[in-house]
Amino acid sequence: MTDTVYQVSHLTLVPRRHYGRMIGAAFVCAALAAIVHAFAVGQIEWNYVAEFLTVPAIMSGLVNTVVMALLAMVLGIVLGVIFAIMRLSHNPVLSVTALGYVWLFRAIPALLQLLLWFNLALVFPTISIPGIFSVPTVAVMTPFVAALLGLGIQQGAFTAEVVRAGLLSVDQGQYEAAQTIGMTRLKMLRRIIMPQAMRVIVPPVGNEFIGMVKLTSLASVIQYAEILHSAQNIYYANSRVIELLIVASIWYLLVVTILSLIQGRVEKYYSKGVASPANAK
Amino acid sequence: MDTQNLSPNAPIVVTADVRKRFGTLEVLKGINVKVPQGEVLCIIGPSGSGKSTFLRCINQLERIDAGAIWVGGELVGFRREGDNLYELDDVQIARQRRSIGMVFQRFNLFPHLTVTQNVTEGPIQVLGEKPAEAQERAHALLEQVGLSDKRNAYPAHLSGGQQQRVAIARALAMRPQLLLFDEPTSALDPELVGEVLNVMRDLAQSGMTMIVVTHELGFAREVSHRVAFMDQGQLVEIGDSRSVLADPQQARTREFISAVHK
Numbered sequence: 001m002t003d004t005v006y007q008v009s010h011l012t013l014v015p016r017r018h019y020g021r022m023i024g025a026a027f028v029c030a031a032l033a034a035i036v037h038a039f040a041v042g043q044i045e046w047n048y049v050a051e052f053l054t055v056p057a058i059m060s061g062l063v064n065t066v067v068m069a070l071l072a073m074v075l076g077i078v079l080g081v082i083f084a085i086m087r088l089s090h091n092p093v094l095s096v097t098a099l100g101y102v103w104l105f106r107a108i109p110a111l112l113q114l115l116l117w118f119n120l121a122l123v124f125p126t127i128s129i130p131g132i133f134s135v136p137t138v139a140v141m142t143p144f145v146a147a148l149l150g151l152g153i154q155q156g157a158f159t160a161e162v163v164r165a166g167l168l169s170v171d172q173g174q175y176e177a178a179q180t181i182g183m184t185r186l187k188m189l190r191r192i193i194m195p196q197a198m199r200v201i202v203p204p205v206g207n208e209f210i211g212m213v214k215l216t217s218l219a220s221v222i223q224y225a226e227i228l229h230s231a232q233n234i235y236y237a238n239s240r241v242i243e244l245l246i247v248a249s250i251w252y253l254l255v256v257t258i259l260s261l262i263q264g265r266v267e268k269y270y271s272k273g274v275a276s277p278a279n280a281k
Numbered sequence: 282m283d284t285q286n287l288s289p290n291a292p293i294v295v296t297a298d299v300r301k302r303f304g305t306l307e308v309l310k311g312i313n314v315k316v317p318q319g320e321v322l323c324i325i326g327p328s329g330s331g332k333s334t335f336l337r338c339i340n341q342l343e344r345i346d347a348g349a350i351w352v353g354g355e356l357v358g359f360r361r362e363g364d365n366l367y368e369l370d371d372v373q374i375a376r377q378r379r380s381i382g383m384v385f386q387r388f389n390l391f392p393h394l395t396v397t398q399n400v401t402e403g404p405i406q407v408l409g410e411k412p413a414e415a416q417e418r419a420h421a422l423l424e425q426v427g428l429s430d431k432r433n434a435y436p437a438h439l440s441g442g443q444q445q446r447v448a449i450a451r452a453l454a455m456r457p458q459l460l461l462f463d464e465p466t467s468a469l470d471p472e473l474v475g476e477v478l479n480v481m482r483d484l485a486q487s488g489m490t491m492i493v494v495t496h497e498l499g500f501a502r503e504v505s506h507r508v509a510f511m512d513q514g515q516l517v518e519i520g521d522s523r524s525v526l527a528d529p530q531q532a533r534t535r536e537f538i539s540a541v542h543k
């Protein structure tokens with residue numbers, strides 16, 4: 001019974017070599033090194049980048065960017081929720097109006113919408129309610145207001161679709177259970193339906209928030225002093241074009257990174273009660 | 282409001298010629314039934330006969346097309362002035378639903394709330410009770426259904442039987458005058474049916490008025506006072522639970538009962 005073939009304790013295991021992966025990794029490393037080298041020796045004055053990173057004009061541009069992204073997103077979410085609920089209404093006037101809103105503002109490019117709002121005075125020279133007040137449109141439609149309306153309203157059209165999908169994702173039985181404990185429609189939406197819909201809504205809205213931060217750069221076209229506009233103003237004066245564009249890029253990177261971290265937290269908050277081994281007690 | 286029905290001995294539920302159609306399909310063809318205070322009425326019948334629809338009409342998850350329903354002496358869904366019936370608005374319908382508890386086949390617990398929060402949600406948000414009081418009562422109710430140790434769990438971590446018992450506690454927290462059960466054990470694994478039926482039996486003994494749609498004929502025989510057999514949108518037969526189940530008068534009832542027993 002000395003079946004030596006089945007004696008394995010003295011054998012050594014030699015792991016398989018992934019030659020393909022190793023070659024691929026070597027190529028990627030070489031390419032990265034080449035890119036880093038190119039930028040290091042390229043026509044970039046890195047000390048200018050450092051110098052302009054925190055100058056007042058850039059900082060105020062950064063604040064304007066963040067403020068605009070935040071306000072436009074708030075407007076977008078408020079409009080999105082309202083139009084999503086209208087869209088699901090049994091009242092055909094409400095639901096068709098909501099459909100039209102989404103159709104119109106999702107179709108027209110954001111830049112074009114900004115230009116339309118900014119030039120509204122060409123259509124309506126004054127904004128007025130007869131007998132109560134009347135103001136010239138140019139006085140109201142500042143770059144800030146035009147950017148906020150343009151960005152917020154088109155965002156609302158996208159958010160409405162996201163919120164609608166979220167509301168539809170909640171089981172019909174939840175609506176019925178909320179009704180049978182005597183909740184009114186609004187309380188049911190606020191306490192029972194929305195918190196569950198948020199699980200579906202938060203990830204795409206987080207992405208769109210990040211998109212919004214970048215979309216605010218469009219407002220530079222209508223003279224809103226956001227960070228790209230500030231960077232451009234500086235390089236028109238000193239011709240350090242690439243350096244200032246890099247300054248703006250660094251700030252965008254930072255803001256988006258912070259937003260991504262917050263998004264992760266919020267997603268975790270709304271996953272309460274979802275069955276998963278991590279949540280089990 | 283129809284005040285002549287408000288006497289203390291008035292039945293908790295009265296339905297008069299209740300009709301309901303979905304498109305061209307007539308699902309309820311004139312249902313007349315009276316459920317006195319403290320009675321347990323079981324409704325049995327084949328699938329699709331309109332049992333769920335009837336329960337849903339009582340707490341206005343469906344709107345009836347004709348007839349009338351009174352719960353606790355109050356006309357459901359309408360306000361009567363002279364010979365006119367005015368439809369109630371959202372807020373008034375919500376108020377009427379408070380006193381009618383409902384337990385669903387699929388539990389429908391709120392998954393984002395803990396067990397205790399599921400039970401306190403209605404009392405706090407709808408009845409305006411103080412959170413501390415609501416919580417204390419919730420704990421008592423959870424003890425009553427045997428789930429004190431699951432107070433802080435989320436529904437997803439409970440078995441079906443446990444979820445259904447939480448659903449019963451949630452309904453009881455509203456201090457209902459009437460409980461509706463729509464096949465409360467049909468979604469449960471066989472070994473979990475008993476724990477839910479036991480809770481319902483205790484409730485029945487405590488004098489709760491209950492309408493129970495069920496296929497558990499044993500429960501119907503032992504716990505309910507009367508059994509109604511529904512078929513194709515009609516109450517074919519209604520009577521004392523033992524006699525209906527043991528000696529049905531109608532051929533359709535006999536067929537159904539022998540089919541279930543097979």
Ligand SMILES: Nc1ncnc2c1ncn2[C@@H]1O[C@H](COP(=O)(O)OP(=O)(O)O)[C@@H](O)[C@H]1O
Nearest residue numbers: 303306308326327328329330331332333334335
């Ligand atoms: N919302 C609805 N729309 C259309 N038909 C429905 C709806 N709800 C129920 N029905 C129909 O009504 C009939 C009775 O259904 P239901 O009351 O659920 O029966 P049961 O509970 O006795 O099985 C069935 O034919 C069903 O298909």
Ligand SMILES: [Mg+2]
Nearest residue numbers: 332333334464
């Ligand atoms: Mg049913």
